Amino acid sequence: MKLKLSIILLFVLVCSLVSAQTTRNVSGLTRHDGFIPFEWDESKGELLFELTPTAMQREFLYFTSLASGVGSTELFADRSTLGERAQLCRFRRVGPKVLLISENTGFRASNGSAELQKSVEASFPTSVLAAMPIVSETNGTLYVNATSLIVRDAFDLVGQFERPLRATNGNIRPVPAGPDAPKWKLDAERSVVDMDHTRAFPLNTEAEALLTFTTDKPGARFNQPDARTLSVRQHHSFMQLPESGYEPRESDPRVGYFGNGFQDFSRPYNQPIERLLINRWRLVRKNPGAALSEPVKPITFYLDRAMPEPIRSAARQGALWWNQAFEQAGFKNALVVEDLPEGADPLDMRYPTIQWTNRSGRGWSVGMVQTDPRTGEILHAIVQLDSHRMRTVHNYWNVLQPPSANAEPDPGIFSELDRADPRLTEDEAMTRRLALLTCHEMGHVLGLDHNFVASTFGRGSVMDYFAPRVKIRADGTADMSDAYMQGVGSYDKFAIEWGYSTLGNEPPAAEAQRLEAVVERWNKQGVFWGNFEDPRWNAYDDGTDPVTWLKQVMPVRDALVKLYTPALMRKGEPWSDFASRYALIYLFHRYGLGAAVNVVGSAKVPPALVGDGNKPFEVWPADQQREALNLLTSALDPRELRIAPEVWSALVPLENRDYADNERFKSPSGYVFSPQDGARAVADVVVGGLLMPRRIERLIAIHTEDANAVGADEVIDALVKRAAADANDPLGEVVQSSVAEQLMALAADETATPETQAAAYRGILASQQAIGTSNPRLANEIERFLRDPKNNTPKPKPSGAPEGPPV
Known part of the structure; x- marks a missing residue:
């Protein structure tokens, strides 16, 4: 009886399990x-x-x-x-x-045994x-x-x-x-x-x-x-997961690619455990034996339907410039740009997209990729173009030429651009900038990092940030005909050739030898990627070296300051727009000053490998450092900092609006613009840059090795003398306070070396002697600091200059 009951119960249980696995309620x-x-x-x-x-x-x-x-x-x-x-x-x-x-792809044993991989x-x-x-x-x-x-x-x-x-x-x-x-x-x-x-x-x-x-x-x-x-x-x-057949490429420190990094525990002990596989798309030639072949499957991007004309056409043009570089790698029509299908989602992995991005204020444009973390292969990407960029560039043009007496307001988004340069149409001005912007961001989604040294070899890369190239004609008008780079540069062709070219089925040793030859060939032509610490690594410069660039940009800035008057305003415009655009002109030389600062106490340190012929370390020539120092201190001259009375009286506050304007100076005097604020902004760049603890320590280190090199005391003395030269001028007083207070902050900086602090104290004593009784507030501040540095270190006042790049 018990056996029979057990069999019945077992039969019921089995039937229940079978029913659970074969039936499903799909209603609703x-x-x-x-x-x-x-x-x-x-x-x-x-x-x-x-x-x-x-x-x-x-x-x-x-x-x-x-x-x-x-x-x-x-x-x-x-x-x-x-x-x-x-x-x-x-x-x-x-x-x-x-x-x-989520698996951990940061630690692997790529070529190890099954046991090592499990370990x-x-x-x-x-x-x-x-x-x-x-x-x-x-x-x-x-x-x-x-x-x-x-x-x-x-x-x-x-x-x-x-x-x-x-x-x-x-x-x-x-x-x-x-x-x-x-x-x-x-x-x-x-x-x-x-x-x-x-x-x-x-x-x-x-x-x-x-x-x-x-x-x-x-x-x-x-x-x-x-x-x-x-x-x-x-x-x-x-x-x-992507189909097999993609060949990852190891990074080279002399070529700027983003990548997927990991530690490989199967590497021999005499090889680095860290590996970086570059980010790039899968490209395969239709005709491997041809010098130039179309790909089996091109890299296809889609244009956001929200993007208006003529920006849409400019974006398409800028993206397709990269086909010039891909031809260097042996590919014809490697990149294709189409319209995003109606109803398609840019985040659908099938649609890499160039997108029009709207924000409540001016922001960044970016290129983002989604990759296979195992190999670095790019599978999807988004380029975000900031819609405010056209308005920022519009302000640049808007400050350069007076309106025509008979001109009627143009309601279009590109109104007034034709007045930037009488020989350049409004659409040409804007579309050139937007095409360059798109090309730059497309470089990121092709795998490329920035290359901020490319300006030193003739607009060598769209992956640099270039200031608008503005020239002044003999009649005093601004020449904008060559304001923006058009097309890819020599470095871009180098990087794409190295990253994407392949002969197919090459043994690893032969592939490495071929890629090494590519790097050496371009480096010998003066085309290279920079080290982030190299003094030539500067955004928004445009010269063969930072000193030459500053010498070029200072006269242009001075000419633009003279051109920028209330006469530029149009009938019906808010007067507050004049102040909103002013920082673009007054600080036109901001990045030239910053680049020249980087030369002082510096050495060229390009990425280099033993035996590749590149110098890994070269102190910047002392005579050029001194020239940079002279140019920088001359920028602190009150005559360079002064604002014309008719300009000052036109720098009025915003009307009753419920939003902020990040393009304006934030004046400490409220609705009245403070001329001291402009002087303080320039001093922040020059004085703050020169008195950075690491720069002063570099000056000391280099001078220790070479007595003829520029030393920390020489730089500090130059700043103190510049500050004392015009101490009775209201703007000179701003510079004097900036120098003394930055020196006190440097002396009290606990992260600074004793040698750096000692140099700063010598500068403070020199400043104290130079001030005498001409500036009682500052003299008292120094005296209190010397008695008790820890509790009396001044905090330098912010300048109120707009944050972020104004170009």
């Missing part, structure tokens, strides 16, 4: 087939992933991004902003859940991104609730709220928001899967969520309509 579910098929349960608001046995065994790529943006320059969170890094993932079933595991894998952590409950199972296929994976702050927007971006000396960095800043959190009740943008395709599945963030302490407004609530759409991409 909407199914979508694709790489990861999914079903949508409308009644529960749940997204169910279908995971077959095959899907449970395979690895795949996972990317995050933002589908809608915040539109603020305080956050790197614009529409179609890509997440920080790609992730190699897999699914793993554990009991009633399926885990999404490395077990030595470093993975990341479980989600634990998804199993809803049902049918014939081994699992249906899991993926809602928690999609509806989460995977982009870490809360982290950006806590560390917003700030522009400091032209660099964008996150900084703590402060203890009184609002604290934001994700509101799960108001966050949902957005099925309008969730789709599946054969090679990729795209999912999206509408996320809502809230705060109980409104204070930071990121353009949201309600102060306590901010909602954005976050995107998730799941992609099949």
Whole structure:
């Protein structure tokens, strides 16, 4: 009887299990087939992933991004902003859940034994991104609730709220928001899967969520309509691994490519464990034997439909300039630009896009890529072009030529550009700049880093930042005909040849030898990539060297200052626009000054390998350092800093507007512009740059090795003498205060070496003697500092100059 009952119970149990695995209630579910098929349960608001046995065994790529943006320059969170890094993932079933595991690709044993690979894998952590409950199972296929994976702050927007971006000396960095800043959190009740943008395709599945963030302490407004609530759409991409056949390329420190870095524990002990595989697209020649061949599959980018004309045509033109460089690598028509298909999503992995990005203020344009973390192969990319850029450039043109007496206002977005240069049309001026901008950002999504030394060999790369090349004609008008570089440069051709050329099926030794020959050939022509520390590494310069560039740009700046008068204003314009444009002219030489500062106490340090013929270290010639120092101190002359009375009286405040203007000086005197503020801005660049602790220590180190070299005392004495020369002038007093206070800050800097602090103290004593009784406030400040440096170190006053690059 017991045996019979047991058999019956066993039969019932087996039938129950079979029924659970072969039947599925699909009522009310909407199914979508694709790489990861999914079903949508409308009644529960749940997204169910279908995971077959095959899907449970395979690895795949996972990317995050933002589908809608915040539109603020305080956050790197614009529409179609890509997440920080790609992730190699897999699914793993554990009991009633399926885990999404992100593999650790930063540590590998690429050519090691299976045992070594397992050892490395077990030595470093993975990341479980989600634990998804199993809803049902049918014939081994699992249906899991993926809602928690999609509806989460995977982009870490809360982290950006806590560390917003700030522009400091032209660099964008996150900084703590402060203890009184609002604290934001994700509101799960108001966050949902957005099925309008969730789709599946054969090679990729795209999912999206509408996320809502809230705060109980409104204070930071990121353009949201309600102060306590901010909602954005976050995107998730799941992609099949690329087909085999892509050949990764190891980086070379003499060519500027971004890359995927990792430690390889299978490398021999006498080789570096760190490896970097460059980021580049897969390009294969149709005709491998031809000197120039079309690719089997070109790199295709799509133009955002929101981009207006003539910018749209300019962007297309600038992007296609790169085909000039690809011909150097043996490819014809390697890059193709098409219109984004109607209804297509730029974040769909199938559509690399050149996008028009809108923000509440002037911001950056960027190029972002999504790569295979195993190989560095670029799979998808987004170029974001800042829509404010045309307005900033418009201001540049707007300050250079007076309006025609009979001119009628032009309501178009390019109005007045024709007045920049009577020999250049408005469309030509703007489209040249936008084409160059697009070409630069396209360089990033082809894998290239910046090359800020390229200005020293004749506009050698679009990956440099060039100041507008402005010349002054004999009649005093501004010549803008060659303002912006058009087409790629010599370095761009070098970099693309090195990164993309291949003969096919070359043995590794032969490939390395061929690539070495490419580097040496270009280097011998004076075409090279720079070291970030090299004094030639400067943004917004445009000369053979920083000293020559400053000598060229100073007269142009002075001429522009004379040209910029209230007569430039048009009837019907707000007078406040005059002040909004003024910084562009007054600080036109800002980057020339900064580049010349970098020469003082410097050495050329190009990336070099032993035996490649490049000098790895060369102190900058002392006579050129002294020439730079003379030019820099002359820029502090009150005659260079002065503002004409008719200009000063036209620098009026904004009308009653509810938004800030980041292009303007922020005057400490409120609505009255302070001339001292302009002088302080120039002094910040020159004095602050020359008295940096590391620069002073470099001067000391170089002078120790060469007694004829420029020393720290020589630089400090030059600043003190310049400050004392015009101490009775109101603007000279600004310079005097800047020099003395920067010296006191340097002397009290605990990170500075004793030698640097000693040089600063000698400068303070010299300043004290030069001041005498002419500046009682500063004399008293120095006296208190000398008695108690720790508690009396002055904090230099900010200049109020616009943050970030004004070009």
